[in-house]
Amino acid sequence: MPDDDPQWRFHRLWATAEPAVVGLVRSLVADRHLADDLVQDTALALFRSLDQYDPTRPFVAWALGVAKNKVRDAWRAARRSGAVTLDEAALEALAAAGLEAADAFDEERRALEACLRKVEGRERELLERHYHRGEDQASIASALALRLDHVRVLLSRVRQALRACIARRLQEGP
Amino acid sequence: MSDGGAEWERWRAGGWDAEALAAVSRRLVDDPAFALAWLRAARFDADLEALVRARAERREQGHPSVTRPLIGRRRASRGRGRWIVAAAALLALLAAPLLLRGGGPRLTPAAGADIVVDGVVIAAARAVAPGARIEVRRGSAALDLADGTRLDLAAPGDLRLDRVDGGLAVTLVAGRVAAQVAPQPVPAEVRTAAGDVRVVDTAFTIDVDAEGTRLAVVAGAIELARPGRSSARVAAGARVSAPATDAWFGGDADRLEAAPDRPLPLLRWTHHARPQEPVVAPIGDDPGAWALPRSRRDMATVLAWAETSGADLWLVLPLAWDDATLDRLLAHVAARLPSDRQLLVQLGREPWNIRFNDGRDALAQAAAAGAPAQGMLDAARWALGRARALAARHPRVEPVFDLPWANRELQDQLLADGLTGIRHLCMRAGLPLDLMGVPRDSVDEALLAERLARDRFAPAARRMAGIARDRGLGLLGYDAYPHVWMDDSSRRDRERFQAFLAGPAYRAALADHLGRWRDEGRGRVVGDLAVRP
Numbered sequence A: 001m002p003d004d005d006p007q008w009r010f011h012r013l014w015a016t017a018e019p020a021v022v023g024l025v026r027s028l029v030a031d032r033h034l035a036d037d038l039v040q041d042t043a044l045a046l047f048r049s050l051d052q053y054d055p056t057r058p059f060v061a062w063a064l065g066v067a068k069n070k071v072r073d074a075w076r077a078a079r080r081s082g083a084v085t086l087d088e089a090a091l092e093a094l095a096a097a098g099l100e101a102a103d104a105f106d107e108e109r110r111a112l113e114a115c116l117r118k119v120e121g122r123e124r125e126l127l128e129r130h131y132h133r134g135e136d137q138a139s140i141a142s143a144l145a146l147r148l149d150h151v152r153v154l155l156s157r158v159r160q161a162l163r164a165c166i167a168r169r170l171q172e173g174p
Numbered sequence B: 001m002s003d004g005g006a007e008w009e010r011w012r013a014g015g016w017d018a019e020a021l022a023a024v025s026r027r028l029v030d031d032p033a034f035a036l037a038w039l040r041a042a043r044f045d046a047d048l049e050a051l052v053r054a055r056a057e058r059r060e061q062g063h064p065s066v067t068r069p070l071i072g073r074r075r076a077s078r079g080r081g082r083w084i085v086a087a088a089a090l091l092a093l094l095a096a097p098l099l100l101r102g103g104g105p106r107l108t109p110a111a112g113a114d115i116v117v118d119g120v121v122i123a124a125a126r127a128v129a130p131g132a133r134i135e136v137r138r139g140s141a142a143l144d145l146a147d148g149t150r151l152d153l154a155a156p157g158d159l160r161l162d163r164v165d166g167g168l169a170v171t172l173v174a175g176r177v178a179a180q181v182a183p184q185p186v187p188a189e190v191r192t193a194a195g196d197v198r199v200v201d202t203a204f205t206i207d208v209d210a211e212g213t214r215l216a217v218v219a220g221a222i223e224l225a226r227p228g229r230s231s232a233r234v235a236a237g238a239r240v241s242a243p244a245t246d247a248w249f250g251g252d253a254d255r256l257e258a259a260p261d262r263p264l265p266l267l268r269w270t271h272h273a274r275p276q277e278p279v280v281a282p283i284g285d286d287p288g289a290w291a292l293p294r295s296r297r298d299m300a301t302v303l304a305w306a307e308t309s310g311a312d313l314w315l316v317l318p319l320a321w322d323d324a325t326l327d328r329l330l331a332h333v334a335a336r337l338p339s340d341r342q343l344l345v346q347l348g349r350e351p352w353n354i355r356f357n358d359g360r361d362a363l364a365q366a367a368a369a370g371a372p373a374q375g376m377l378d379a380a381r382w383a384l385g386r387a388r389a390l391a392a393r394h395p396r397v398e399p400v401f402d403l404p405w406a407n408r409e410l411q412d413q414l415l416a417d418g419l420t421g422i423r424h425l426c427m428r429a430g431l432p433l434d435l436m437g438v439p440r441d442s443v444d445e446a447l448l449a450e451r452l453a454r455d456r457f458a459p460a461a462r463r464m465a466g467i468a469r470d471r472g473l474g475l476l477g478y479d480a481y482p483h484v485w486m487d488d489s490s491r492r493d494r495e496r497f498q499a500f501l502a503g504p505a506y507r508a509a510l511a512d513h514l515g516r517w518r519d520e521g522r523g524r525v526v527g528d529l530a531v532r533p
Helices: A008-029 A031-047 A059-080 A087-100 A102-116 A121-132 A136-144 A148-172 B004-014 B019-030 B034-059 B080-099 B250-261 B299-309 B325-337 B355-369 B375-392 B408-414 B422-428 B444-455 B457-470 B493-504 B506-521
Strands: B105-107 B114-117 B120-121 B133-138 B140-144 B151-161 B169-180 B188-192 B195-199 B205-208 B212-219 B221-225 B231-233 B240-243 B266-270 B281-283 B286-291 B313-319 B345-347 B397-400 B483-485
Touching: A008 A031, A008 A059, A008 A087, A008 A102, A008 B034, A008 B151, A031 A059, A059 A087, A087 A102, A087 B019, A102 A148, A102 B034, A121 A136, A121 A148, A121 B034, A148 B034, B004 B034, B080 B169, B105 B114, B133 B140, B221 B397, B313 B325, B325 B345, B325 B375, B345 B375, B355 B375, B375 B397
Parallel strands: B169 B188, B266 B313, B266 B483, B313 B345, B345 B397
Antiparallel strands: B105 B140, B114 B120, B114 B133, B133 B151, B140 B151, B151 B169, B169 B205, B188 B195, B195 B221, B205 B212, B212 B240, B221 B231, B281 B286
């Protein structure tokens, strides 16, 4: 696919920014479905205005700015319906932190990818049921013949182990 | 995990009141370490989900799902200098909303833009009053109103802000405006030399240049008022153009008034499931409410979309489902889908492909039933038999089937069996196979032509091509021809796809593809699919 194909160009750029955008939106919007929609809206807005993107600037900065605006718009709509949200000052703080930490978080993601390769057996099944198939904890408990609180504990332990693995890998360096 | 991460977990679980949200907001602002930990927890969760899904999909299907966003591509490390530029750019963006808390319209230039208001160059966000003339000489600017309405202006642009109170009104002399209009008590107006656009609540783009005026409606609908003519309603997905020397192009606008009765030919919904998963289950006592394990898009929503969009429905269901499950779902859908719609059912995705789940399921089912099953043809025959039996039980169901592209022997056998391949749709519409990315020498065109001459789907396919032609679009390959994916990746697929079809990227890609195809003398371009520059 040629680089001058707009769709291909967009996909390449979006791939560099998507994890940061998803992370920022999820830090601001608790509802997972709404967060997913806002990420899609962000991607759509970026695609529509791709011809305005200045390629000398980092795409991720532009993408985070658009995502922030989408979240702000969604918050305003929610407030008009009587819902409560975080403050806009918090939005600004997290967006700024998201940009500042983008490279560090990308490093952590690469470490996580490596750490995940070591997860096998029941732990892997647990993660896949939860994150890939979207099963709730009660369904997982039923499928694996475990108590509900045991599933909760196991998931928490796997995540803790992955965080510890990330920290180790980053400390050890490449 | 630090304090901020644990707080994020609790917040995500929901149930926080205004007081708690205000308190945590203050801490996010005042305590950078807390904010970073909060953000890190969210990012970790997002990355973990994406990576687990990617691994699982690779293992299940042998390749990444085409319906998922790209993930896992690594960003090249950037220098500190570029990062600082990025931070400055974002900080400029972040500052804009803080400046926009007043009541009147505010104009915010993008970084590096050259914006002139009433003859004065402006570098930062500022209020603009009715009567102001805004020239966008380089870059872009955003005009924000207190109600959330936003007009994005691109260079070279020339716009006059005529009125704000009593209904927004602007005159676009030249340039491009992309508008997201909040609900208005009085319709907003965009005036051009070719006619006026009246908007209540929608998103659209409008371009005015030396060649004429072009309008594309992204969401909602607008009313188009033309001098000396009756007004026209232009719906989402439609594009209208007017040459510079005339009012709105009568033919286009009139046709658009009449044509959107079925603007969306096919609505595709795919469900991925493995045998060990719960597939569909009624919710409560309502047999019409179906829960899908990985999707919030229940069947009632799918049917509502099919009804409102005017589309035929194309369901892609797992071969792993048993007959009872299929029958329950299809009886439900058939009873509710409007009678003038086709119900296309594809049982299994590439069920002949034994590297994929459905192919493996076909072999397993055939073996369990005592049928000899070893290779692709056995898998295909088993799946085909099930599809035919399904159609026999459900009169409204039109079975469709993935046809293998590359295996000529398998193609011949399946075609000889009277198979209907969903990928034939474009061929039935008279489109050349090359547009579908098929190696021409791998297809027995005489056999296909013979089958297509008797194909019962030909009218539907011709209708699809006609709609595409009417809208100045073409059929550009399997993933881009006019249907809408309703996989469980996003409920916004329909909007996204319609925007894509209406957008310049699609038209440019189509023009390029058709141009190369024609230049190489590989066949004829059907109808009027050539894209106007």
